[in-house]
Amino acid sequence: MANASLRIPDLIIKKRNGGVLTPEEINHFVTEVVNGGVQECQLGAMLMAMYLNGLADEETVPLTRAMMKSGDVLGPWPQEWSGKVVDKHSTGGVGDKISLILAPALAACGMKVPMVSGRGLGHTGGTLDKLESIEGVSVSASKDKMQQILTEVGCCIVGQTEKLVPADKKMYAIRDVTGTVENIGLIAGSIISKKAAEQLNALVLDVKFGTGAVMVDERKARELANKMVTIGNGLGVKTVALMTDMNNPIGKMIGNALEIAESLNCLHGNGPTDLEDLVLQLGGQLLFVSGNATSTEEGQRKLKETLTNGQAAKKFEQMIIAQGADSEKAKALCVKGSDVWKILPRANFITPVKSKQSGFVNAINSRTCAECSLKLGAGRQASSDQINFAVGLEMCVDIGTSIKEGDDWIRVHHDCDVIPDDIKERLNNAIDVTPSPPKTILTTRVKDIIS
Structure with missing residues (x-):
């Protein structure tokens, strides 16, 4: 609940002058952003103050928590899922189809993966757009629908609902038009608030750098990785980040249906070496930090087995059917060695x-x-x-x-x-x-x- 004794202009002045906002002040400000008690000009002023003076760790954790709690959170998950609710986030790169492989492979290992993903804008492709190249697949799902799919399949890949982290939506819209997007603390808070709202036990971050990454500079990418790990762990989500090279495209394919085809090859154990390696490294870390493998190496072995015995491909098939794909077409698409271009759209x-x-x-x-x-x-x-x-x-x-x-x-x-x-x-x-x-x-x- 907002504190009536706190005035928005006073909080802006404090941050403008280099002060560190308290958790109570941050919570009040975010609550008022969502409730309409902060004018757009005031929000812009606060974001600029944060951008110019930076955000301390003691500010980013409560800011992210307040954003996470500004709307719906997923769950509560069943008790028997304890320790098994996990996810992955990538900062974006060329040919990055990791989620399409990793989510079903983790589900085949017994994990629950409520992956809330995004669309492509700019030079990097979006996971949701790639999925939608499969006829009938819907990336919209309510909380109840997500829980049903997780119960029956173990993974889903869907878009952000209107009620999930509404503070982030409002803040990002203003950041975009006030030149305050490129602030490490605000970027980290935006990313982790959405993942924390999934009520995860563990999270792995794929933080890319290089010519094909959103964040080209390795030093800045590393700063972002450290900040996100600090926030994630501060919110009680076991969080680990991998710094990955994005100077060359991942795998062989760039483009939506093309990347689905390559993902299916990888789900059957026939993917490009660099693509499979990154899937296994990210997933191995996730299984280890969540307590579902005794080491990252054991986690990688478990995931590799799902790619060679057909279990990961089966989970992908079940997931796209649960999200609206025709069952016969989905089965035909996911059979090892099938001609996927009978199902997927192909260029002339x-x-x-x-x-x-x-x-x-x-x-x-x-x-x-x-x-x-x-x-x-x-x-x-x-x-x-x-x-x-x-x-x-x-x-x-x-x-x-x-x-x-x-x-x-x-x-x-x-x-x-x-x-x-x-x-x-x-x-x-x-x-x-x-x-x-x-x-x-x-x-x-x-x-x-x-x-």
Whole structure:
């Protein structure tokens, strides 16, 4: 309940002057934001004060808690789920389809995964958009529907409801128009408030850095990871973060239906090595910190087994049926070795782009690839834009691969008659070919673990 003795202007002045707000003051401010007791200009002023003066840990934890409690929270979960309610969050990257594989694999290990995910905006794709490339799948679900799916299947991947963390919605809308988005404390609070509202036992964070990440600078990404781990643990959620390299695209596919197809391959144990490795590393950490594996290595072994014995693919099938997909089409889609393009939308044309040099693949620019895919129609430049689920890019090479002039290095899946010249030119410049192999080839994208 708000404290009538606290005045909003006084709180703004305190923060403007570099003061540290108390939990009571923060709770009052957030409560009034949701109740309409804070004018937009006052909210903008407070956010700017927070942006310029920063947020101490003793502010970010109560701020995130107040945001989390500003609306509905999921649960209460059944007692028998204790210690098994887990989730993962990624800060976004090119070709990032980890959630589509990890959620069903964790469910196959007996976990409950109430994954509240997001849409793509900008150069990175959204998990919800990828799921919607499967005909009939709905990413809208009430609290009761989520609990039903978790009971029957073990995982769901849905969008944020209107009543979940409404304070974050109001604050983010103002951050977006006041130049206060890029503040580590506010970003961390926004992310963790939504995950904490899921009433999780454990959370793993995939914090990406590099050319294809939302947060390019590794130092800033590390600062964000540390802040989110501090907040998560401060709210009683066992939280661990993995720092992962996003300089090259994840896997081979960029684009919605293309990434579903690649995810299904991985769910059957046939995915690209870098993709499977990241799934296992994130999931292994999650099973360990939640107490469902004695070590991260044991957690990885458990997850790997679900990818080889068909259990993870079965959970994915059950999940999409529970979320509205036709059962016969879902079964046909998820059978190992099936022709997924009988079910998924496919582009009218597939055109290769050929290497202009001979040598070894030294790097592939993630950001350039993502922006080309976006221009083909695979993503949104505005929230109202319609997505073409079929289009995207398919990499034909790996880092370190030997390549000859004239070899295909990438295939463009497009619906326009010809690839626009500017896209072709940009893709020609997206691959770095050198005379000698790279001095080091990453065996894993995971650079560090923060707990």
